[in-house]
Amino acid sequence: MSAPNKSYDPVEVEALKPEEVERMRDEAIAAIAAAADLDALREVKAAHSGDRSPLALANREIGALPPHAKAEAGKRVGQARAAVNKAFAARQEELEAERDARVLVEEAVDVTLPHDRVLAGARHPITTLSERIEDIFVAMGYEVAEGPEVEAEWFNFDALNFPPDHPAREMQDTFFVREAGTASGAQGGSGEESGVVLRTHTSPVQIRSMIDREPPVYVICPGRTFRTDELDATHTPVFHQVELLAIDEGLTMADLKGTLDHMVQALFGEGMSTRLRPNYFPFTEPSAEMDMECYVCRGASVGDPDRPCRTCGSEGWIELGGCGMVNPRVLVACGVDPRKYSGFAFGFGIERMLMFRHSVEDMRDMIEGDVRFTRPFGMEI
């Protein structure tokens, strides 16, 4: 750096006088404060802090000052410019915030508008209730077993200890399949010679399970079944069952009872119990009808005409289905040694359970495929 020019003749510079610099600074800050929007602020900025602004011009004059005055003047102008820039930045921020707020307000929408562009789908409650029951038992270690719906009579009846011509066969109104090759007309004869039926229960799946597996066997058999009932509010010729079969060493009726209790508690809540009543089925011996405690009134409606229960008809119990210890004759037909193994089985209708669990009043609603019925059931039940 060269030495100060001692020969330089200092000049009095008007613009660098302290009062003048303060005035310029104050004017600038006032203009910034007065800027109403970002565009105005940009103009104010050009006028008061741009290259042609009074403070910038004043800054250029510093060189004309004598060396001893330069520092002081430079400091004065520098502070003024800093103050202006600070005010500018603050105002800039303030105005931007204002602008942003305004834009967001303008962008507001009615979030209550519907958006039903694609209508919701749903699975049928018969499917999902069946799965829910399967899951209870799968969690305990059971397998889910399935089989054909058009089934040989041997699987549907004989192996289940329905002797030929026994009246028990007539308990299940059976659809018989016409023998292959016979026409649909009357010349087909009685047609029962085909030995094939639409399964009247999912019990043939139990037979197939025992034939296919070595004991122990723990299976749950859901599926579609058929009986020649006319469709009305409480009957359908095509319905769904869930059956359970357990074959192991030392299984007892107490195990059957415990398994039933577990299921109704899983489906209907803690503390629910079941009741067995003696009955007759060819495939179980001993056999029982199973009822569950009414999950709505829990028996409180019994004998209390002021609090009738629609779910159980004020009986306190709801009929579920049939159950029992697998008849040893059935085990023999499946190659299971009844001296070593015993087992229990139960079965019930899904439609019926759906009716009382979800207050379905008319069976037809379940079979007609009306989307208004099915949609509310969603994906799971």
Next chain:
Amino acid sequence: MRIPLSWLREYVDLPAAETGRDVQARLVATGLEVETVEQLGAGLKGPLVVGKVLTIEELEGFKKPIRFCTVDVGTANGTGEPQEIVCGARNFAVGDKVVVVLPGAVLPGDFKIAARKTYGKVSHGMICSGDELGMGDDGSGGIIVLPPEYEVGTDAIALLELVDEVLDIAVTANRGDCLSMRGVAREAAIAYGLPLRDPALLDVPPPNSYGYLVGVSDPAGCDRFTARTVTGLDPDARSPIWLQRRLQKAGMRPISLAVDVTNYVMLELGQPLHAYDRSRLDGPIGVRRAQQGEKLTTLDGAQRVLDAEDLVITDNSGPIGLAGVMGGADTEIADVTRDPETGESRGTTDIVVEAAHFDAVSIARTARRHKLSSEAAKRFERGVDPNAASAAAQRTVDLLVLLAGGTAEAGVTEVVAPSGPRTISVSADHPDRVAGVEYGRETVVRRLQEVGCDVYGQDELVVTVPSWRPDLADPNDLAEEVIRLEGYENLPSTLPQPPAGRGLTERQRLRRRIGRALAGAGYVEALNYPFLSEDVFDQLGLASDDPRRTVVRLVNPLSESEPALRTTLLPGLLTALRRNDGRGDHDLALFETGLVFRPTGHEAPAVRLPVDRRPTDEEIAALNAALPAQPRRVAVVLAGAREQAGWWGKGRPATWADAVEAGRTVAREAGVELIVRQDQHAPFHPGRCAALLALVDGAEVLVGNAGELHPRVVKALGLPERTCAMEIDLDRLEPAGTGAVRAPRVSTFPVATQDVALVVDGEVAAADVESALRAGAGELLESLRLFDVFTGEQLGEGKKSLAYALRFRAADRTLTAEEATAARDAAVASARERTGAVLRGA
């Protein structure tokens, strides 16, 4: 079986205060399903008395004949004066004893009786019919005319036993013994721990050689035949009120004394009986199998052509009855007629009573073959106590002698095929092991004795079962007797511990995923009946040799118009679609998964395998071969808008593309990338039909079809326009699954995107262009997407432009522009070579 409580009390001294509901609860707990308890005469209030008709004045001028009567009711009306009553019935005469209800009384159904003016007279009460008193139909069609011996003024509520309770029991197929008062009374006695007065314990004279001749030539079908003869019956004798009332309460109609008595004894002892008019029998009675084609007219008037398996009762003239099912008309007890000259009654005076025991299976088959269900057949099928036959015959004879003034002949015919008592060996702790409860030997023996068994032995019991319980055959049958009498309600609750499971199978999980995926895509599941009319195949436009026309048919369909089982899911789903549309829902997407039935049409009949052992694998295979193939399928149908119009803009109709996409949705869940090809397949629009294929072991397999339905099909089935559908065979799709997904390597180097527009002939499939591009682009290609399809004049006639976005990326470096371009050029060159594609603008 209807059990009047008053009748039941004749055999068991039930506590006097015990109601029908109480008895119901006890019987249900021990094993009889008492469905209802009917309250007879509920709300009934007298005075209801016996009256004697004094005068009858026929009133003229009304639409129907009306009688104004005076009736002597004794002092029941408080005055002793004749009661004036208007009556519309005509089956009575002056001097007849009738049942009169007086003002102030209430009849069943809250029918309050008061003096009222009718047909110009004041009627002070009513002369009653059985119906009005809740007695059930007595067949008379008029008012009750009582036998003359009853005193005027007697309370008729007690006389006619109008107040009672009736237990209605649904008897299970194994408990034939409970189709009788005797059997139910035994159950009630056990349930209450009270002694039973067994009505079958009668003094029966031993058989001798001078009874009515009977020859049984088929002892297997008929192991017991008892015949007794009663002579000198009064044809005018009528069943007494008590007997008629018991029959009515049990649900049977009184007919004539002889018939009523046989019915009564059947209800009491469970033994079906038959009464022959001896004067109409031609020689000895025989029991044999029918000759094929023999004819018999049964009591119901039907002429029946007999089968060689039918067991028949014969005399010299041929068959006179279907054994154990129904008697023949020729030897029926005659209706009473009056000789027009002498006024004497003519009717049956000599009766041969049959009490026999027939083979249950034979009876069941005959009843079913002739579609003839009778009270007798119902009992024989379910098991009748063979040892009660003699007692039943004796009881019938006794009642005929008592009530009809007959004389019992000394001859007693009994033809018996010898058989020993049936015994079962069972461990004393078997019931304990079945129940999971420690009953102990003492309890087991006591309970078995209660049901009528003789029990010997200590740890191993030898149990002789009673003749009335043919259902007791196995150790478990005995276990059930013990457990039910000890109370099912006392069974503990324990949980068995199955071995650790593996959860659902892959196939089961797949089915659930498909359901969720389709429901997530807006499809609603419908579960449709599998029954079809074969006309639907014409409506679907199937060719005459289409394999879907080969159906399983039912012998006894619910509706004659729908005798076949579905071979495709579409008809059922389309019916559901139409139903929804008809109910006002027009934007529809439905799905179903389920079995279809695809016979070859040449299935052999299923054989009847033995049940005393496991069938061999070959036998099971043969049985399975008798069944049609039953693949599981999934199908969707769509109509109306797939996307709704709304404030966001226009809606979008469901199209063939949605149907194909539904197929891809299903395949994706199965881990399968579908190959889609143009196809022509009924019932689809020939230009808008896709074949859906999958690769299984390197070979393409057709798994289904999708597209828009043929307009003719839409019209024939009355469907919404442009209805679309998809159907996939899951059994074929599943093996194409690629198994566990291999994780892709995710490169973090930048992507290089190149767009190309290719002009091809209109009939070139986009899928072919895409696969050509992929093949040419090489391994740098990360993804490829068709983003536009364009046709226009500038392309030239029959041309289309396909615009693709290609994304290239390398795993280990940033691609240069040259590399990306080279890959793109290779892709385009491949497309040019395979499909004739030309770069647009090139």
